[in-house]
């Protein structure tokens with residue numbers, strides 16, 4: 001384990017000017033360092049979790065600001081170390097000057113995520129909980145927030161640790177057999193081991209299945225808006241994000257670039273991508289835009305494909321087929337637009353399109369100009385994406401590292417099961433079991449390496 005003998009400091013509030021800012025000092029020397037810059041009643045005898053008013057001065061004794069210092073004594077602080085948090089006025093000058101004064105008094109600038117890294121190393125939380133904190137800070141929708149919050153509370157970690165504890169017990173019994181290999185004894189009940197391994201595999205699989213939903217909840221859902229020129233794509237984008245993001249005109253080929261805008265709907269972050277209308281053209285720039293449009297519709301999780309009922313339908317269906325044929329059908333939602341001016345044509349088209357084999361549930365009658373019908377299309381995506389998962393009621397995996405590690409754990413557990421059913425020698429079974437235990441342990445951080453920690457914590461912001 002790493003040893004933290006030095007004391008670190010950083011501005012923990014967001015960069016820039018604010019009403020107040022917070023500078024955090026943590027480490028064994030936090031109090032003596034703070035005492036050097038503090039003009040106020042000393043904190044040496046102060047109790048933990050108390051706030052104190054005073055002024056902070058630079059090395060020449062010039063006052064920098066009037067501040068409130070909050071004291072957290074080890075081990076009951078975020079990091080588990082002695083910590084002082086200085087709340088000052090939020091000018092960039094004051095923040096910089098106070099941080100300089102703290103550094104001059106003997107602290108070192110904290111690396112990104114270093115406070116949380118220390119919290120982990122001091123046993124204040126496990127790795128999955130620490131990662132939950134980073135996600136909590138980054139969350140921009142209710143769903144992302146809920147996933148992160150439940151992770152910080154440790155339910156996921158607890159279920160992993162309980163799986164590990166059960167498996168460890170059996171692994172030790174099998175390993176004990178290896179010590180008595182001459183005597184052909186079985187300490188571990190194979191039937192019990194098999195049913196336990198199967199039960200745990202089931203739990204892990206339920207977790208990995210939730211990843212697609214979890215990823216969408218955490219990172220948001222990309223929806224490309226595609227179709228032929230003038231179908232109303234830019235009008236739709238503007239309507240979905242309630243903002244005048246893209247130029248709308250009745251000249252076909254108005255949009256050249258992809259234009260992204262976000263909106264939170266049903267607690268989920270949606271990233272809508274307006275694209276250039278798809279058509280044959282000799283215009284070089286428009287063709288570049290069309291290429292971007294194709295990339296966007298291939299890469300996005302969903303596509304809103306706009307049909308214009310006031311234009312010829314045959315070429316639009318051909319276009320739809322060409323561009324979506326290689327994509328999974330449930331990713332494509334057909335929006336028949338301009339319902340306000342062509343309700344009969346739109347309704348007729350819906351039936352005709354349904355007859356081509358596209359599911360009726362994936363066809364919507366909308367008017368981008370009036371903002372009608374689009375809500376249902378969004379709701380359909382929200383339901384498809386979350387597929388009933390509720391992060392407040394059960395663990396939903398949203399982190400790629402957790403997903404990959406759980407997948408590996410499932411693989412080695414499956415090998416354990418195969419080994420047990422085919423009567424493989426104990427040492428092979430033991431090895432597969434150990435591997436599963438290692439994978440589960442890397443998620444919570446009960447097994448870890450400095451490299452893994454650096455990868456995880458370097459993604460945090462400075463001051464966290």
Ligand SMILES: Nc1nc2c(ncn2[C@@H]2O[C@H](COP(=O)(O)OP(=O)(O)OP(=O)(O)O)[C@@H](O)[C@H]2O)c(=O)[nH]1
Nearest residue numbers: 229230231232233234235249253254255277368369
């Ligand atoms: N009545 C009506 N007109 C619409 C609707 N949606 C778009 N329009 C009109 O259709 C024309 C084209 O709209 P845009 O949103 O620019 O179409 P686009 O698909 O982005 O076109 P390109 O950027 O050229 O590919 C404009 O005159 C819009 O006002 C709608 O729902 N109803």
Ligand SMILES: [Mg+2]
Nearest residue numbers: 233234254255
């Ligand atoms: Mg457009």
